[in-house]
Amino acid sequence: MEQGQAEKILEMGIQLTSERNYDELLAKIIDCAMETTNCDGGTLYLYEQEQLNFCVMKTKSLGINQTGQEKKTFPPVPMHEKNVCAYAALHRKLLNIEDVYDCQEFDFSGPREYDKLSGYRTQSMMVFPLVNHEDALVGVVQLLNAMDAQGQVIPFRTEYEKVLQSLGSQAAVSVSNMQFIQEIEQLMISITQVFTDAIDTRIPYNFYHSRNVYLYVQLLVDYINEQHEKGLVEKHFEPTARSELLMAALMHDIGKLVIPNEVIDKTTRLGNKLPLVLEHFDHLSALYHIDYLEGRIPRDEWVGIKNDLLDARVRVEELNRKSKLSQEDIDYVKELAQRNYTSASGTQISFLSLYEAECMEVPAGNLTRAERDIIRSHVKYTEKYLKKMNFGKRYPHLIQWAGAHHEMLDGSGYPRGLKGDEISYESRILTIVDVFEALTSADRPYKKAMEESKALNILGDMAKEGKLDPDILKLFQEALEQKEGKLQLFHQTDENDKEYGDA
Numbered sequence: 187m188e189q190g191q192a193e194k195i196l197e198m199g200i201q202l203t204s205e206r207n208y209d210e211l212l213a214k215i216i217d218c219a220m221e222t223t224n225c226d227g228g229t230l231y232l233y234e235q236e237q238l239n240f241c242v243m244k245t246k247s248l249g250i251n252q253t254g255q256e257k258k259t260f261p262p263v264p265m266h267e268k269n270v271c272a273y274a275a276l277h278r279k280l281l282n283i284e285d286v287y288d289c290q291e292f293d294f295s296g297p298r299e300y301d302k303l304s305g306y307r308t309q310s311m312m313v314f315p316l317v318n319h320e321d322a323l324v325g326v327v328q329l330l331n332a333m334d335a336q337g338q339v340i341p342f343r344t345e346y347e348k349v350l351q352s353l354g355s356q357a358a359v360s361v362s363n364m365q366f367i368q369e370i371e372q373l374m375i376s377i378t379q380v381f382t383d384a385i386d387t388r389i390p391y392n393f394y395h396s397r398n399v400y401l402y403v404q405l406l407v408d409y410i411n412e413q414h415e416k417g418l419v420e421k422h423f424e425p426t427a428r429s430e431l432l433m434a435a436l437m438h439d440i441g442k443l444v445i446p447n448e449v450i451d452k453t454t455r456l457g458n459k460l461p462l463v464l465e466h467f468d469h470l471s472a473l474y475h476i477d478y479l480e481g482r483i484p485r486d487e488w489v490g491i492k493n494d495l496l497d498a499r500v501r502v503e504e505l506n507r508k509s510k511l512s513q514e515d516i517d518y519v520k521e522l523a524q525r526n527y528t529s530a531s532g533t534q535i536s537f538l539s540l541y542e543a544e545c546m547e548v549p550a551g552n553l554t555r556a557e558r559d560i561i562r563s564h565v566k567y568t569e570k571y572l573k574k575m576n577f578g579k580r581y582p583h584l585i586q587w588a589g590a591h592h593e594m595l596d597g598s599g600y601p602r603g604l605k606g607d608e609i610s611y612e613s614r615i616l617t618i619v620d621v622f623e624a625l626t627s628a629d630r631p632y633k634k635a636m637e638e639s640k641a642l643n644i645l646g647d648m649a650k651e652g653k654l655d656p657d658i659l660k661l662f663q664e665a666l667e668q669k670e671g672k673l674q675l676f677h678q679t680d681e682n683d684k685e686y687g688d689a
Contacts, residue, residue, distance in 0.1 A: 209253060211360060211361065211364055212230055212232075212241055212242050212253075212361070213242055213244075213253065215230055215242075215316075215327065215353075215357040215360075215361075216228040216229070216230050216242050216244055216327065217244075218353060218357075219327055219329055219350060219353060220244065220246075220329065222346060222349055222350065222353065223312065223329055223332050223342055223343075223346050223350070224332060224333050224334075225310075225312075225329045225330060225331055225332045225333065225342070226245060226246050226247050226330055226331040226332075226333060226339070227243075227244060227245035227246065227247075227248075227250075227329070227330035227331060228242075228243070228244050228327060228328065228329045228330065229242065229243045229244075229327070229328045229330075230242040230243075230325060230326075230327050230328075231263055231271060231325050231326045231327075231328070232324065232325040232361075233275060233323045233324060233325050233326070236265070237262040237263065237265060238262060238263035238265070238271055238272065238275060238325070238326055239262050239263075240260035240262075240263075241253070241325070245306070245330070247306075248304065248306060263326075268292055268293040269292065269293060270283070270292040270294070270311070270313050270328070271313055271326045271328055273292065273313075274313040274314060274315050274326050275315050275323055275326050278315050278317055278323070279315070280312070280313070280314040280315070280347055280350065280351055280354075281311075281312065281313045281314070282311075282312050282341070282342050282344065282347060283310065283311045283312070283313075284309075284310055284341040285309050285310065285341075286298075286308050286309065286310075286311050287308075287309070294308075307331075307339075308330055308331065309330075309331050309339045310330070310331055310332050310339060310340065310341045310342050311328065311329065311330055311331075311342075312328075312329045312332070312342040312346070312347075312350065313326060313327070313328045313329070314326070314327055314350050314351060314353075314354045315354060316354045316355075316357050316358035316361065317354065317355065317358050318355070318358035318359050318361075318362040319355075319358075319359050319362075320362075322358075322362070324357075324358040324361050324362055325358070325361065327350075327354065327357075329342065329350075371429065374433065375433070375436070378433060378436045378437055379436070381437065381440050381443070382396045382397060382436055382437075382439075382440075384443060394627075395439065395623060395624070395627065396435070396436055396437075396438065396439050397436070398623050398627070399435050399436075399438065399616070399619050399620055399623050400432060400435040400436050402619040402622065402623060402662075403431060403432060403435040403615060403616065403619050404432055404435075405665050405666075405669055406615060406619065406658075406661065406662050406665050407423050407428050407431060407432070407615070408428075409661060409664065409665035409668070410422070410423065410661055411423055411428075413661065419661070421611065426580070427612075429581075430580075430581040430583060430584050430587075431587060431612050431615070431616075433577075433581060433584055434581075434583075434584045434587040434588040434612065434616065435616060435619070437568070437572060437584070437588050438568065438588045438591045438616055438620065439564065439568065440567075440568050440571055440572065440588075441563070441564035441565060441566065441567030441568035441569075441570070441571065442564045442567075443567070443571075444564075444567050445560060445561060445563070445564050445567075446560070449553070449557050449560050449561060450561065452552050452553060452557065453552060454506045454507055454552055455505070455506045455545045455546055455548055455552050456502075456506050456542065456545050456546065457545075457552070459541075459542060459545070460502075460503070460506055463502060463538070463542055464499055464502070464503075466537075467495045467498055467499050467502075467537075468495075470495055470527050470535065470537065471491070471492055471495045471496075473527055473529070473535075474488055474491045474492065474495075474527065475488060475492070477530075482530065498522060498537070501518065502522075502546065505518075505519065505546060506546070509550065509551075510549065510550045511547075511548070511549050511550070516547055516549065519538070519543060519546040519547050520543070520547065522537050522538055522543075523536065523537065523538040523540075523542075523543035523546075525537040541554075562592070562600050562601065563601075565589055565591070565592055565600065565601050566589075566601055568588055568589060569585055569588070569589040572584065572585045572588060572589075573585060583610070583612065586610065586613070587610060587612040587613050587616060588616070589601075590602075590604060590609055590610065590613035590616075590617075591613060591616035591617050591620050592617065592620075593608075593609050593613060593617065594617070594648075594653040594654070595609060595614070595652055595653055595654065595655065596651065596652040596653050598653060599617075599653075611655075611658070614654070614655040614658050615658055615662075617654065618645060618654055618655070618658055618659055618662055619662070621644075621645060621648070621654075622641055622642070622645060622662070625640075625641035625644060626638055626641050638666060642659075642663055642666075645659055646659065
């Protein structure tokens with residue numbers, strides 16, 4: 187092999203192995219082949235599902251530069267030996283044809299018809315397969331019309347054959363490696379989806395929260411990148427960082443898997459304890475009735491207590507559902523909790539247990555302080571379980587970003603009470619989106635879905651209070667205004683789960 191050929195092979199290898207973007211890698215394969223042979227056109231087909239599918243086409247003289255985005259307009263290459271690309275693929279053989287119009291071995295009716303329509307003249311052709319290190323066919327490259335220094339079409343020089351065979355091997359390995367990486371990432375997404383589904387199944391009123399957070403983050407990140415390309419913002423997400431943040435969005439609530447159902451599903455103050463409280467009132471009423479029948483209390487006292495307990499049933503059911511309690515409501519609960527029944531033997535039975543009274547005295551919401559702490563612990567469990575998944579160098583920040591999605595800039599968040607610059611840009615995004623999705627979600631029985639405008643006003647107030655990043659919130663608002671056709675959220679009415687976007 188000549189020194190020049192060896193240098194070309196090394197240079198091409200460096201270019202292919204250093205490329206991290208899949209589409210750019212495929213385009214670079216054609217670019218390297220065309221540059222090496224100084225030809226006018228090139229087409230790359232990938233071998234998928236036992237057929238050759240169009241992926242990249244370039245023709246310099248016609249100004250053509252098409253990618254897989256237009257693949258639907260090009261049918262798969264028929265896998266029979268009269269087709270030159272199929273032959274190269276089936277026999278793993280490089281083919282060098284001086285003039286396709288003089289070649290009888292293959293069917294070139296397609297190129298000839300194209301030439302009639304376009305005015306192009308297909309002449310010399312070189313076709314070579316892409317075969318990887320496992321001897322698996324990855325694809326085929328077809329080159330058209332080699333040119334001399336004056337731009338005249340000439341046959342492809344035979345000295346290029348070994349160079350292109352080497353390029354084919356290196357390209358096949360690079361494509362296979364990148365496909366393997368994509369498969370691993372898709373596997374990670376699939377595993378993540380399993381965890382997400384498990385969480386959402388446990389929390390039916392929160393069924394699509396994690397998936398919708400993912401979609402909102404995707405919308406915002408892509409909008410930020412668009413603004414960066416316009417020179418309007420400094421922040422930019424490279425593909426790997428974008429993928430990492432989207433993965434963090436999916437995994438941010440994985441810790442909820444270990445939160446007890448009676449806490450995480452609690453939509454009223456007493457939750458599943460309400461029937462027990464009502465039965466307890468009935469039991470107390472029966473005990474007082476027995477005391478009356480056995481002469482331990484007079485009839486008037488028995489009737490008064492019975493009516494009090496009937497009122498207590500109605501009042502407790504009412505207070506159990508209220509979103510906020512007045513001071514009068516709280517005083518009533520305290521008074522009820524202080525009352526006791528004393529049996530003939532002197533045993534005392536309280537009207538409300540300490541836990542029941544604590545639940546009923548919560549001024550707003552449904553959770554006691556202890557229960558709130560249990561809910562908040564899901565963030566620590568998220569970090570704990572994500573550490574066990576070993577994302578390695580691919581996603582080095584995922585745990586940090588997901589673990590800080592409840593932190594606030596003023597230090598009022600949890601679990602660590604981080605402030606300001608201690609909270610990453612990515613975690614600030616997750617926080618804003620997490621709150622917004624929770625406010626606007628329509629699948630929560632304890633509240634109505636909030637309109638986007640009202641939810642954004644609440645987020646705006648939080649930003650003014652120093653809790654949220656106002657710049658990110660502004661970008662999120664702009665992204666929402668332009669979301670038409672870009673966002674399809676999950677809803678409980680969805681019969682089939684939509685596929686996640688590319689992470």
